[in-house]
Amino acid sequence: MSHTCRGTINLANSLIHTGDSYNIVISHGGTRTFHLKASSEVERQRWVTALELSKACAITIADSGSCLFILLKDFVIICCTQNRCQIQ
Numbered sequence: 001m002s003h004t005c006r007g008t009i010n011l012a013n014s015l016i017h018t019g020d021s022y023n024i025v026i027s028h029g030g031t032r033t034f035h036l037k038a039s040s041e042v043e044r045q046r047w048v049t050a051l052e053l054s055k056a057c058a059i060t061i062a063d064s065g066s067c068l069f070i071l072l073k074d075f076v077i078i079c080c081t082q083n084r085c086q087i088q
Contacts (some may be wrong), residue, residue: 009034016051024048071078 017025022044026073038044
């Protein structure tokens with residue numbers, strides 16, 4: 001199955017919510033809402049942590065313009081340009 005990029009989300013201005021044990025909702029200023037579903041509670045929590053750290057990174061870059069590297073067990077979050085974070 002091939003996957004294509006469906007756009008980007010400005011996390012600095014977004015709210016990250018958890019619905020139930022598997023769902024994540026990212027809302028961006030009332031204009032767009034993204035619904036994500038993890039395969040387990042553990043995976044959902046890993047994604048929520050990565051998204052929240054990415055959001056903090058985006059805010060830090062917007063405020064100071066500096067880069068920030070965060071290493072988690074399963075994610076490396078790289079903030080390398082103003083207002084953009086990349087999860088690898």
